Amino acid sequence: MARPKPLSGFPELLPAQRMVEQAVIDIVRETFELHGFASIETRAVETMDSLTRKGEITKEVYVVRRLHAEPGETGDDLGLHFDLTVPLARYVLENSGHLQFPFRRYQIQKVWRGERPQEGRYREFTQADIDIVGENTLADHHDVEAPLVMLETLERLHGQLGLPPARMHVNNRKLSEGFYRGLGIEDTAAVLQRVDKFDKIGPDAVTELLTDELGLSGQVAAKCVELATICTEDDSFVGRVRELGVHSEMLDEGLDALAQVINAARIQVPGRMVADLKIARGLDYYTGTVYETVLVGYERLGSISSGGRYDSLATDGKRSYPGVGISLGLTRLLMPLLARGELAASRSVPSCVVVAVDTEQTRTTAMRVAAALRGRGIACEVAPKADKYGKQIRYADRRGIPYVWFGGVSGEVKDIRSGDQVAADARVWTPPKADARPRVIAGGQ
């Protein structure tokens, strides 16, 4: 078998890179759980019927069938999920009788899209989603809660692992829509769609689209564009919108809701959130707050965490399930940082210690030392061969393992970085905390 080539769009990690990913996922999970979100996993496949409900995404689905499926075999119309929202909607409907609402769940799983691979686009990638789903109703304060949980997660990744800091851009659909209505516009979705291109094409081109394609007057179009330029770190956006002299009840609602999110974020994660009134989010199921998030200094990666409020995640005819959620694109976030070595692990194995082996006859002695260390939570491995000690030290060195143990339970331990070797007892010796587990090293050091 010749050496296989990587498959474009299906990134895989080397062991040391995977350690960084694991450290990230551990912090993500811990933060979600601290906020009371329960984990679920859903099957990788959904029926094509539920996957193709959102027309535009149809073409990106991977279809799955048994190689030797019999003709007419049922269960053949399956596809891999392309996000974790469609599966959540199905899971909630299927299990509603067994769930407590509001249902707070997180889900960290791979998803698949048959997109053309390019930088930042993958065919297989990992997402970490939180959603809060109500039965028939869901209080507005969850619109404040969901982005704060994600910002706290990103802040921990920044503080504990050295990932770049995040900046979340937040808007509220009611604010935009209420503003457009206050201007007398009926097809507000059409305006939103054009304003969504603001970052790509700039204000002048948007104004043109609004006047030429939608027939808005120059004055009305200018107001829409002026709204989109408002971006503030505090609730001063409220005053700036008011200055535009547009009024509607829905606008008031939106302003109030967005101010609440911004003010709460200023207390809990200061400096990480802005009110950015041009944020629209393409998918049309959002009905309230919408979020997008960039890594500071890595804005070119696009949004690494997005979401919002949707008033009808699912409905079974009798009951509806409104929700608010936000998704973190772990692969999109990590791959560029890992590929450039801007995040790395201090070693490629979990082991903190290699227990050297004198001769193959005394391997059981080394195994006893290892068992004593493991019994106290110290990861270690026994050297695979009773080589000369120099070779056994190199075995540790090549893997970045900091310590080599010589002799029995009462033996000696060498820090191979400094060369210091001291007498030690495997029943009590403990490595410095910084050495116990592989560490994540930021900044390519």
Place this chain on the structure above:
Amino acid sequence: MARPKPLSGFPELLPAQRMVEQAVIDIVRETFELHGFASIETRAVETMDSLTRKGEITKEVYVVRRLHAEPGETGDDLGLHFDLTVPLARYVLENSGHLQFPFRRYQIQKVWRGERPQEGRYREFTQADIDIVGENTLADHHDVEAPLVMLETLERLHGQLGLPPARMHVNNRKLSEGFYRGLGIEDTAAVLQRVDKFDKIGPDAVTELLTDELGLSGQVAAKCVELATICTEDDSFVGRVRELGVHSEMLDEGLDALAQVINAARIQVPGRMVADLKIARGLDYYTGTVYETVLVGYERLGSISSGGRYDSLATDGKRSYPGVGISLGLTRLLMPLLARGELAASRSVPSCVVVAVDTEQTRTTAMRVAAALRGRGIACEVAPKADKYGKQIRYADRRGIPYVWFGGVSGEVKDIRSGDQVAADARVWTPPKADARPRVIAGGQ
């Protein structure tokens, strides 16, 4: 949308069940890492070419293709992996220049097989594999190591979570093959294949197969069957084999290797391993030790953890990669225990505390309390509605959350099980350790 029905063969868990699975995976991961195994994940898809190399499994593969694949599009010949060994072989070849050998890796991932669903058979299930892969050579002592790591894992699951104890049945292909050769048999694989049916059809039927189908003499067939009946908890199997009066060099090697495994297990995990000389393992790539594992009292589930030694996991022409590995069937192990409630979680959410809300105007006070608790690692959630306290307590009760907090950071905390309510400060109050995280409860209590 009508309520969706579960998809046969694709089991999903409710949040409380998922907590049990997470607790199990955490212990599995921790134990593997204590032994120096590094985590990798491989993509869900492999080329059909590499998946269909083992002829017999072909029919169980799920093929994957883009819904709107263009005719002749490459990358279309993909299937979902049906185990974690084929991906490992490919990963090792692809990354051999970046790996350190012996390469110790663990992998906990879903796999897919298009099998007919039945009890204990799933179309999507989770496996946890460890393998040690050498470059050109791999020392025999790893044959002892791999099963001991898995037994230690199962012993921790038994001791810490209350899963049933495991019993591993071990044999060595060299022992059986050497024995058959000592009897003058040439097609030893054919004998092994028939002996593999011992548990299903019994000794008499196996004898018949050996004489009728393979033309062995009654005496030779009887020896083969006698060998298969030997099952001992210590190395006394060596004497019992010797008594059969068969000799060959390969037999000696096999006896010695198996005795080493058994003796090491008696020290490290006493009472959990037997030498069972009828164990054959159908797949023909094993070349040395082979393992099967049952849960005591749940033998009907079949083997929940199997593996062995293979001398050629992969080869690129220049180098070969021998390995030894063992796989734990997490879904097969857990689903029956979860379905009967023999394993359950003490609550359905991670939260240890619900922070009650007085009025919607003081929700920020409750948020401050929650932040103080989370800052010290206590999972909590703020009540979704400023209902009457009785309703907020019922919110906690329905989820199994043991504590409700009233008032501000200097407030009161109620243990809703006992009804005890005491003054407490959110900056210092700590729940009893047993309440901090959801616990796994065994035995359906």
